[in-house]
Amino acid sequence: MSSLTNMPVSVDQEDAGLKEPKEHDSNSEGHDDDFSGIDEKKTLRKMDVRLIPALAVLYLLAFLDRGNIGNAKIQGLTKDLHLSDDGYNIASTVFFLTYCAFEVPSNLLLKRLRPSIWLPSIMIAWGTCTVCLGVVQNYHALVVVRIFLGVTEAGLYPGVAYYLTMWYCTNEMALRQGLFFSAASMAGAFSGLLAYLIVKMNGVGGYEGWRWIFILEGLLTVVVAIAAFFLLHDFPETASFLTPEERAWAAHRLKYQGSSRSDRMVAEDDKFKWKYVVQAMTDWQLYLGILMYWGIVCPLYGISLFLPTIISQLGYTATIAQLLTIPIYITAAVVTLVVCYFSDKAAKAGRSRSPYVFFPMCAILVGFIMAIAGSAAGTVPGIVYAGVFIATCGIYPAFPGNITWMSNNLAGSYKRAAGMALHIGVGNLGGAMASNFYRKVDSPKFLLGHGLELMFCVIGMIALAALRYSYGRINEKRDALHNDGSEHTDQQLNYVDVPWHLPSSPLNANVRSKAYIDVPYPFILGNGVAGVVEEIGPSVTKLKRGDRVVSDTLIYQFKETKYRCWQKYVVGTAATTAKIPENTAFEDAAAIPFTLLTAVAALHLKLGDE
Known part of the structure; x- marks a missing residue:
């Protein structure tokens, strides 16, 4: 999934409510930059x-x-x-x-x-x-x-x-x-x-x-x-x-x-x-x-x-x-x-x-x-x-x-x-x-x-x-997507096989937030995957439960900032994500024509034990 690491992603508000992960995936590719020395x-x-x-x-x-x-x-x-x-x-x-x-x-x-x-x-x-x-x-x-x-x-x-x-x-x-x-x-x-x-x-x-x-x-x-x-x-x-x-x-x-x-x-x-x-x-x-x-x-x-x-x-x-x-x-x-x-x-x-x-x-x-x-x-x-x-x-x-x-x-x-x-x-x-x-x-x-x-x-x-x-x-229509997913099976939600994405995961409850076009909150697709709306129009309304979600597990550390780390996701239809070459070089990733891509996500994790 290295091709996804160069997609532009945003860190939004502090309300994601996620707990700090215990370890960093050091094998992930991409910008693992440490800006702790930057004022x-x-x-x-x-x-x-x-x-x-x-x-x-x-x-x-x-x-x-x-x-x-x-x-x-x-x-x-x-x-x-x-x-x-x-x-x-x-x-x-x-x-x-x-x-x-x-x-x-x-x-x-x-x-x-x-x-x-x-x-x-x-x-x-x-x-x-x-x-x-x-x-x-x-x-x-x-x-x-x-x-x-x-x-x-x-x-x-x-x-x-x-x-x-x-x-x-x-x-x-x-x-x-x-x-x-x-x-x-x-x-x-x-x-x-x-x-x-x-x-x-x-x-x-x-x-x-x-x-x-x-x-x-x-x-x-x-x-x-x-x-x-x-x-x-x-x-x-x-x-x-x-x-x-x-x-x-x-x-x-x-x-x-x-x-x-x-x-x-x-x-x-x-x-x-x-x-x-x-x-x-x-x-x-x-x-x-x-x-x-x-x-x-x-x-x-x-x-x-x-x-x-x-x-x-x-x-x-x-x-x-x-x-x-x-x-x-x-x-x-x-x-x-x-x-x-x-x-x-x-x-x-x-x-x-x-x-x-x-x-x-x-x-x-x-x-x-x-x-x-x-x-x-x-x-x-x-x-x-x-x-x-x-x-x-x-x-x-x-x-x-x-x-x-x-x-x-x-x-x-x-x-x-x-x-x-x-x-x-x-x-x-x-x-x-x-x-x-x-x-x-x-x-x-x-x-x-x-x-x-x-x-x-x-x-x-x-x-x-x-x-x-x-x-x-x-935004009201998007709010309708923010239910607990209990009426859908894992197959219907069609998540990639990452445990905390599943509705049964306790961490899943912490990633729900509202999405506003003119307010920087994440957009939730399905149950537990956050994204940011790329544009207003028909392409966004086509996003629905059952669309394939592709994730990249790279975590970035920001030791001296209020955000300790965050994890990013690319959300798209199955047809779109199938076109992504598996071993695309990092520097070439931005040139991939994601024509149907409608959202890129950033889940940020807060400091502390809440």
Whole structure:
């Protein structure tokens, strides 16, 4: 059974309740690695310090460069370029059309090329486009440059969102996504402050102040991009800042124990196939996720593109309006980190992440209701400002929660890359819609814009509830498999001849646990064999009692961690398992086409005598 030792397996929650085995099977083949000398928390901190700040700066600059048109607008861009209200909205909209169109191919290129090369390269490209925005002379040039800005920025967010899954386990993702995405909120604050300072250069070199906003921020992006070539790292197994032992541990935990996904493989192991893109495009959960995403991204871009305008229409000067955006964005960044921290804690405790998306969306709902009420009552500045303040503090924490929740449920490295790019790409069409929500003809109340944001938020909340309900129904069906097996004979259960697998084994009672798609618990097939669902769909529903179970008895020791050891299993139909060559070399095992394989299991054994 050595061919099974290279299958990706996860170590899930602590509730397996198994007692520690008395001996280790030293004759088993595979990764019998001893990581007892690794300080896991220290290594994770080292990864965080090297990865997250650099990625956050990249995204801060990306969000700064796509949103600074909102700051330039109230500083004279529309007047100097003779833009109509529709002209500005079109210039904002075209960015999202190419941004969405190029996210999937860009993410696939990230998989084919090195992240440390691809990400800085597209940064230089969009930084150059931003500088060009500062020298455009008419509406048509503005639109063309915004089109190319969308093309060049398309790969960053979905690329980094996917890239993080190649370094961190699913129950660590929300906080890291939050740390990364909070840069978008800080970009809003930074943008307002920079605009306030840069417009003082009005007339320098013969350029208006709004032009210097684009020129200086674009040049900053190019400089950081050059540094990023030397600062970014590709994947754990090639990271120079980790010791060889730490690299082995980082790669090992993603392959075997750190994830609730059976398919979480080290990034360089995967081979691209177009079927993964097709699988992503035909995955039903992706489209509910997109509707949920629209409920967040429409308010996000409505705020990022028009917040200075909304505030200035409350009676404040352009300069004061720029400054009043700062406390909103800083507070939103703090709230994002807090919510994402508790989202990860919930995942580690085996609870769903969905409440950490739902309740921030409730804040978006309340915020826009307040903005509408304050405007309808004759424009009460305090109420409108408080409303957009609250809405913004809901938007930013909901965004990484949505991405993390969806990425945790997409199986396969390339399918996840394509699926996340589709989710984010099609979802960002909401930005194209939001670019047209706040029209000059509707100022100063902007009732239509606030109302449309409210509508999309409600649609997103309905989609979230539908997705959670669908997961619940699937999980209820799986719960039906969790009986004691007393009405089935050993022949019906068709277990391999390993004593503790039999229903009569006392140890058998300790391996039952529930299976949730969005919660990292094991999936029980039959009576006593745990697995992790690889994907949602017909292949999973075909798993039933009587399917052949193939096990590999290799046990791994983790002496210094809370998991002393665990045992892994491959679950598949008899037709699938019959195709496995008996003496396949370990390094060749990953290439075996397990086309019908639907689950890989990890039973973890707790320390102690319970």
